[in-house]
Amino acid sequence: MLDRLDLRGAADIAGRLPRPxxxxxxxxTAVREIIASVRAEGDAALARFTKQFDxxxxxxxxxxxxxxxxxxxxxxxxxxxxxxxxxxxxxxxHRGQVSKEQTHTxxxxxxxxxxxxxxxxxxxxxxxxxxxxxxxxxxALPARAAGVDQVVLCVPPGPDGRVADVxxxxxxxxxxxxxxxxxxxxxxxxxxxxxxxxxxxxxxxxPGNVYVAIAKQLVAGxxxxxxxxxxxxxVVVVADGSVPAEFAAIDLIVQAEHGPDGLAWLIxxxxxxxxxIEAAIADLLAVAARRDDISAxxxxxxxxxxxxxxxxxxxxxNFIAPEHLQVMTNAPEAVISxxxxxxxxxxxxxxxxxxxxxxxxxxxxxxxxxxxxxxxALSVRDFTKPMHEISVDAEGLAAVGPHVAAIADAEGLEAHxxxxxxxxxxxxxxxxxDNE
Numbered sequence: 176m177l178d179r180l181d182l183r184g185a186a187d188i189a190g191r192l193p194r195p196x197x198x199x200x201x202x203x204t205a206v207r208e209i210i211a212s213v214r215a216e217g218d219a220a221l222a223r224f225t226k227q228f229d230x231x232x233x234x235x236x237x238x239x240x241x242x243x244x245x246x247x248x249x250x251x252x253x254x255x256x257x258x259x260x261x262x263x264x265x266x267x268x269h270r271g272q273v274s275k276e277q278t279h280t281x282x283x284x285x286x287x288x289x290x291x292x293x294x295x296x297x298x299x300x301x302x303x304x305x306x307x308x309x310x311x312x313x314x315a316l317p318a319r320a321a322g323v324d325q326v327v328l329c330v331p332p333g334p335d336g337r338v339a340d341v342x343x344x345x346x347x348x349x350x351x352x353x354x355x356x357x358x359x360x361x362x363x364x365x366x367x368x369x370x371x372x373x374x375x376x377x378x379x380x381x382p383g384n385v386y387v388a389i390a391k392q393l394v395a396g397x398x399x400x401x402x403x404x405x406x407x408x409x410v411v412v413v414a415d416g417s418v419p420a421e422f423a424a425i426d427l428i429v430q431a432e433h434g435p436d437g438l439a440w441l442i443x444x445x446x447x448x449x450x451x452i453e454a455a456i457a458d459l460l461a462v463a464a465r466r467d468d469i470s471a472x473x474x475x476x477x478x479x480x481x482x483x484x485x486x487x488x489x490x491x492x493n494f495i496a497p498e499h500l501q502v503m504t505n506a507p508e509a510v511i512s513x514x515x516x517x518x519x520x521x522x523x524x525x526x527x528x529x530x531x532x533x534x535x536x537x538x539x540x541x542x543x544x545x546x547x548x549x550x551x552a553l554s555v556r557d558f559t560k561p562m563h564e565i566s567v568d569a570e571g572l573a574a575v576g577p578h579v580a581a582i583a584d585a586e587g588l589e590a591h592x593x594x595x596x597x598x599x600x601x602x603x604x605x606x607x608x609d610n611e
Contacts, residue, residue: 246343268536283571299381308345331358403542435471576600
């Protein structure tokens, strides 16, 4: 079920690890064609692709705001309470990420800097295999905390052409302004370029299958897109015999149940622990409701890697750069202190990734496909852009003007040099009204 690699004593660990499968050119071509069709045909292309991939076209692309509000009251009260509790935690965490305006003054030059939120953000939430109200909260609430004026949500409709009540309820709780019943690469194109019914946005965020992730990469530049490739789910569990085997087993299964394109690795230096965890996986899988999806993930990219100890375990982790990393050992810091590439780290036996998926606070939209090497979780910063204002007084112009002129002269940019010389550097400096 899980391929086993014994790397104990290996000198070149990274060289013996299986490489991630590259994204196929066929997938990129297919997504490129979808995007081009949506740009050219607008709503007509949305209808064609939604019928093809989702089986039904909704009566209107935008879900009526009254329907979104009503869904909040239709869901089970205990579920609504859980969503509201999760929303509180997520919102509080992200409000703490909001940076304050800063002012820096040196030699008569004052720089005021701040983070300016984008005006309109598009949040993508997957559908099809399951409803994901948690992803609504994990994308919309960071945008709200950042100060985004308009938050837009795209989610695939079900076979009946409707969006699930639980997803709409989460949208109401998160304060989403507009909900559209469209998914897939066509939704990303609609958010990026607009159609007759869907207004274009400034930023597109959210996880999805490989086609959605490719689509975000292809529209980047026309619209803002986080650096992370938020694709199929990944987990690496580092475990020894100090925790019950079923803890590690269920946490591998948790991410594998998202579908067949994910990744699930167990790293251990105790062969007995690895054997016990593998046996526990088999027992849990036998009764799992989504065992076909779980088995597909394990068969495609499930591995047990035996290493010499914590240092080698961290080396494997850093090579994979997984979305989720769970460390369940008797000395977790020995591994974690050496990890530099991971989307989110869960420490100890009582911190399953599901806590992070729903209620801890940080967004569960995390980097996959090795992009944790340079990107992290979705955050307030993804919805803002740094801006600054520069003001100069007479002292400042006198101090830096000659340097500006010298560098401009060296670059052959006469007007740049003249812009400070005309203001009287070396002679009498003409003060602006702002500095009087």
